[in-house]
Amino acid sequence: MRLVRLPQGTRVTVLAGARVFDPDTGETTRADVRLDGDRIAEVGPGLDGGERVDCSGGLLIPGLVDCHVHVAFPRTEPLPRSARILEAVPVLRGLLARGITTVRDAWGADAGFKHALREGWLTGPDLLVSLRQLGPTGGLGDSWEPPAGAVDTFGDPSLPDPLFDGPDAARAAVRRMVRAGADWIKIGAGGAMASIRAGVDVRPADDELLAVVEEARRCGRDVMAHAHTAAAVVSAARAGARSIEHGTFLDDSAVAAMADAWYVPTLSPISDSEFAETHRRSLRLAVEAGIRIAAGSDLAPRPHVDLATELRLLAAVLGDAAALKAATSEAARLLRLDDDRGRLEPGLRADLVLLDGPDLDVTDLPGRIRAVWHDGERVSEAS
Template sequence: MGHPSRQDQEPQHRGHVLPRLGPGAPRPGHDAAALPGRSDLRVVRQQRDAQRENLSRLDPARSEGARGSVRGTAAAGPRRSALGVSLAAARPLRRRGPRRVVAARRREGVDVRREGGGAVSLTVLTNAFLIDCTGTDPLGGAAVVVEDDRIKEVLPNGRVGPLPGPVTTLDLKGATLLPGLTDAHVHICAVEGNITDQHRYLPPSLLAAKALRRAEECLMQGFTTVRDAGGADYGFREAIEDGLYPGPRLLVSGHYISQTGGHGDKRRRAEWIPPIDCCIGMIGSIADGEAEVRKAAREQIRRDVNQIKIMASGGAMSPSDELDTTQFTVAEMRAAVEEAQAVGKYVLAHAYSDGAVRNAVAAGVRSIEHGNLIREAAAKAIRDAGAFLVPTMVTYEAIYREGKRYGIGDHQIHKINLAREQSVQGLTYAYRAGCKIGSGSDLLGDMMVQRAVEFELKAQVMTPMEVLLSATRVNAELFRMSDRIGTVEAGKYADLVVVTGDPLRNLRVFQTQDNLKVIMKGGRLYKRTL
């Protein structure tokens, strides 16, 4: 990545290697942990109603029927005339026919782009401390001009020339402006903490409703594009694109593909039944042999997924395998890769162990998920293949501390801890090898509120700027969307986040939702509390 590592010592193969994040001398650029009883990791509990309270300020009609109390919600600034327009459904990325669902207009953020008449809408963000995530140094006093859903101009000197028509101006007063954050490993359908059993208790309709609420929560954390790594089908993507529900730009994988008894096989030891294929959500397609894997991949492609997800090793949450095993042969995985490549898509692989990662890379997999147990050989294989590693460090910390209260079993917690203890080690090997490192979270259920803690954990190895780049520019390259998202540059989607404080000095600023003052996706304001 071009910067020296934060760890000078060689990684150890034994013992607990995750540095404690609690009391004592704080690391440079970090605050001490804030919550009593959680001294080794700051866990931020955000309130769903705080999101609705903010949207209520943008549309008073929303406030009626809001449930629960709101704690710590930032006070809204003076109401500006441009916010008086009616709410509008989010513009889809593809042009389609006229909207038939008017109810969507009650759920989306303020459309500063105006509606109808073909009039060009302009929004100017001024007095910004700009971190554009191109890799250049931050700029103070910068300005960004947004035209409809795109960034029209970036002005380092902050001088905005004459603009035609009505203009909405947001004075950031020195707050930090960044591209919208991205997450390469989410599961919006992991609506409960114990995903092994949620399909046994939730009907599909309730699961779908909860999943869409998880997507909304993700957007309100500042994440404007995410890759769902298994569970969500194209219907969730379409619901967000069509403006039926607010959420991030969603890249779906559909059913993940697993071997019998593999990480995607939800059957317990005593369940001598056919593979579970009952419903939407965290359910996989079970396939054995090249022919079955090829057919399973083709079926997911038929269902219009953005990418294919396979299970190349054991996993922590699966009931009948171990973390350090290999799953699928190289030939089986290559069958999925060939089918994906034939239609311009790619494969991501769940893989922990050194052997599993090397097998996946040999099969042509583009994106390695987790990789906690890798050593130098696997790290070099990832680098040499031009593949990506997506660590998901925060989920192990969260499940290790909170898993039991969600009903997660002792065997699964044991596997979680094994992965947790080697998270920093695996990332260090990849970093030193020069791998392209993306950013993911893999959080489940209510633990998803801790998504931004991932940045702080990565900063044990990477510099703060590299952490931000992994969650913006690098993920955009992984998604094959570098021409549309990932940096603040003219011509790209107006996906923008404004946060108080300087993330290069303190990555914890993202962990407090009140610090997020502006969230814009595709030129549409979803939050504005300046």
């Protein structure tokens, strides 16, 4: 076991009497968990020390990770820019209260949100940002509404211009995002669902996609690719995108191309649409091919759906244990955070959720939550 030298006055807490979930095996075991400050110090039976929290009859799982959220997505109605920021305050607070301790924002939040969370001005999960969605003229990131023309609902230097035409311009767009603080680069490898329904799907050329991925890597960033159609998925995956988002219309060629990528299916937004069964079929196809699955809710439509809804939909295809793995250890691997979180092991971050009952049923996770710890601190109901 890794030993950690504790600063004087570090808070020690023992979570006692629960079963502990291992997302990689899908098994639960009876064990205590000792938290030393913001780290897990030990997992095992009969642990002592510090404050003791009775978790009898419950299940401890790692803090949940949502790989595709929009905590500050622009509204369609004309509102001041501040409305986008202020709306995010209860959204972030609510995510943390529901056990979601890490999120990757897929368009809308800027680096200022991360600063505010670090300073304690806002309460919420750890946040990774992509700022905006890169794309070619006429593509997904192009705010153009005929006959009004260019309608940029951001107009904010912290959310730079995402448009490019040609490989050199694509590289420059990546650099603009990195300069503004992006942790991830998001590319619109295909159009929005509305565009696809209308038979219009403006996609980047393959050399543009390759330029985005290469430049992102040169800058120490990974690429997440919005792609509904099989053609968009194939292009993005072959270019080297680390994760494929949505993948509503997968086929054998798309799944074959995704062998080295993660699939973030985001079932929630269209779970009641005409394409819901097609989407589930795509997920089954990916699972059968051994594609790695990470959970993402696409928290943007209002009223918001979050990871609790996504987990229920994933479990209907994957089973409860695999759905929880997709939102813990596998999500952490996708985000390159698996050496820090996603499992309940000594040395990792003390992000945990205590659920009522010992089973893995994800039908109603919010209704089962007894307590949440983030960085070793218990999250209050008022947070």
